[in-house]
Amino acid sequence: MYQIKLSRAALHEPVRGAWCRVCESCYVSREGYFDHKGTIRDHTSDFIALRRKTVDKQHLETSRLDKRLTKLTQVLTDPAAAETLNIQQSTASKMWPVNLNGLRNQRKLLEQSVVTWEDDAKVPTCPFCKQTFTNFSLRKHHCRLCGRVVCGDTRTACSKEVGLNVNVNVTNGNALTEKMGELALDVRICRECSGILFNKRDFIAEVSRKPPDQKSYETMVQFEKGIVSMLPRFQKLLATLQDPNKPPTPQQRSEASKTRKRLLDTFTQYDIAAKRIVNMPTDSPTQKQLQTAIYMYSVEFLQTHMLPLKALPKILKQTKSGSKHNGHHKSLTSVSQASIMDDNSSVVSSNPEADAEEKLLKEQLAVLQEQKFLVGEMIASAKTNRKFEEVGALAQSLTELDKEIEKVEGQIKDFEKRNPVW
């Protein structure tokens, strides 16, 4: 017994209505009765808002270090800046004797002009790896971007000399830039700063880089899209061909055959693309797994979409028997029949009849060989799946196909004997 709550106007009114008997269709057509979409809650915007805090802070940090780095490289490569600093130094250095390592000192001063260095004495251990500094084995270094004291241990990589190629500003004086062009500069940067500076950039660069498998996959998807968009059109063409009331016009047939040819070509290319992916050499098991999975998908795609295409010659044959063509071509596919009729008007051939027949036979041969290949593949897959009853049936059809192929090949040879190519 179906009961729902109705208002006085006999409309569904779940809250204030009164219980009434209704029929089944009214019962189930209540809003939301067959709602199978479960609740979903989207936190994306919340998440992005929360993330903004971190990201903004980091962005600030990055741009700060970025500026410092630019300044540092400018100062170090720009002789003019060095000059001014030199002057300052020389004026200042009157107070104490000129250092022996004048040049190094100069650079140090330049570097310190960007960021103040932390006092060596205050730092007994490296802030990252906590190793105690010694005079010789573990020396103190300064990060040129944040000025902190860190160790230079290559194993812990607390700080590294980062090689930079600095483009020297052209306006700095022609003579100098032409000599240097691009200046190589090593800057010591601690782990934290280099992380802030480069991690994200590296990541973005890596994401946008396309490995070969991705490229091949995209090609494959392109072909797939082509096939998917072409198929409905082709099916429409076929439907008009199959219309029993209207015999198809030659144009329609030629168009169908052309589309079919293009489809088959695309299928072949698709197959090649998929095979290229699966055969890509790789050492990594995950990569291998990925490639195999893509190939499995492509095989399934081919099986579902290419097999209906096989039905085509049969359909075309049926439509042909309805049309008014000469008898001795009956066994041939009218796909190529259509193409002859196109050709007849333009191509001048001394023996169009024989030429066409040979062409037809060759096409038939191609179709047969394609089928043989397909059946062969199925046998292989049935064998790996240990479905032997199927193998039997398939093998039988394979031998039949072989016979057929032989027959057609024989016919073609006959033709060639009779009509030598000129």
Added chain:
Amino acid sequence: MDIIAAVTTYVTRIITDGQTSSSQNTSSAGKMKILLLDSETMPIMSTATSQSTLLQHEVFLIDRLENANREKMRHLKCLCFVRPSPDSIQYLVEELRDPKYGEYMLYFSNIVKKSSLERLAEADDHEVVKSVQEVFADFLIINPDLYVIKDSVKDGLRIWSQSPDQWSSDALVRASEGILASLLSLKKKPLIRYARNSLMAKKLATEITFQMTQEGQLFDFRKTDTPPILLIMDRRNDPITPLLSQWTYQAMVHELLGIENGRVDLSHIPDTRPENQEIVLSADQDPFFKKNMYVNFGDLGNNVKEYVDQYQAKTNSSKNLESIADMKRFVEEYPEFRRLSGNVSKHVNLISELSRRVDIESLLEVSELEQSFACQDNHNADLKTLQRLLQSSIPPENKIRLVALYSIRYEKHPNYALPVLMDLLQVGGVSPTDCTSVRNLIGFYHSLKSQEDIFEASDIFSLASRSLKGLKGVENIYTQHTPRMGQTIGSLIKGRLSLQSYPFLEGGPTTKDKPQDVIIFMIGGATYEEARLIAQVNASTPGVRIVLGGTSMLNSQMFIKTVNEATAMWPISAPTTASTRLRREVGGL
């Protein structure tokens, strides 16, 4: 109220990364995807989808989130479907700090805490996360009207802790979250009724009500004519059903072979072909199973024979390939043919194994006695049959089941002869540890003060209904028993379920209307016999839709195991009579 449909929509949403339209190919063309799961979502995903569906949506790799050895493949897009458990969140935070893939779509199977979201947002400094969503598929689907929280023999939920009235806290959280997710996926905000005699049921009801008020926004669904009902039951009110032999397809497979996450493991059975070692039983993808899952074993034999005939007809037609045209047709039909052939051999294999087990374990005889225990009142004859069976060569687990059934059934009978039977058990080659199972079962049953007698024979209402059945003709003697849930549901949908035994939560809203949508949850595990009952009620009662849930799916082995584990933690109740005390001292029961 189709739980499979609900979960399938969720899964489709995940694998098409949130685009509802079918044109996934256009906007995200050529992006290969990897699916990351955790230990909880792995079975959820595997019961809800198939590999070929995944492939169709460009999901080419599947891996576990906790697998630290995953390779960096930054050109992949990562779909991540995990439970928002502390562990998974931690793994996810680590993953985001050093992302292995180019972009991430995060899907959580339940409500995710604000604090977890904050942690994730903080870790995501590469801005790889493109979307964060909650989809409420936090349970395992079995039938369109059946779900469980966990379906595993090895690490099922441990429900009880120190006492029979106390949830283990993990299990309580897991169960209530699972139920909440099921309510959200079905879009129901129910009124809750629970078995009054079970403190566990009450606790769970309170917990769910609390969570529903906490998440008021989520539970804001369209108004219904009458509120849906969530009925919480306790296994201890009906320990009989899981002990009985089963004779319908799905239930029988579970009883004899065990179904775990929709799969049956046949590897221990001799002469199984490699592709049949683990088979999938899914009503969703297997039409033969869908048609026959509730069919009696006898009819099943006929149906499978028809199925084989149908297959043979097809094979013959494919063998007579006389012309190219025939062959083409064959090639076109080939994929379907291959599917059919796989399915036929699967079911034939399964059914022949079932029938072998029925023979060697004399299940017909055992089952007849079980049904007599369950539905008749005939102590002396039953006892005689039982004694004879205990001396025969049936497997020990069946003997235990029979003795347990006897002891629960005839406990109050003047000629109650359990001690004798226990001796017989030990003589019959049942190990002493297994013998304690019987005592544990009785303890388990008594840990809940029973509301009414669980056996139909002494219930006048069911007696009356049985005599009515008698008029319609004799039912199959092996399937006379209907689970106790049957009566409860019957009165519930008539609006006559006693408020004494199944009250609404105190202080909350109530209703006297006949319910239209009902969700039943069985603490301690549901059975496939009950699942079949629900399916029958759904099919035969217009306007009523019921979904059954449970902490697990029981068969007799799993039930006895659960009981043994649970009672082992409980305090030993003081012996009430001198004779039991004496028996305990002596060592036997």
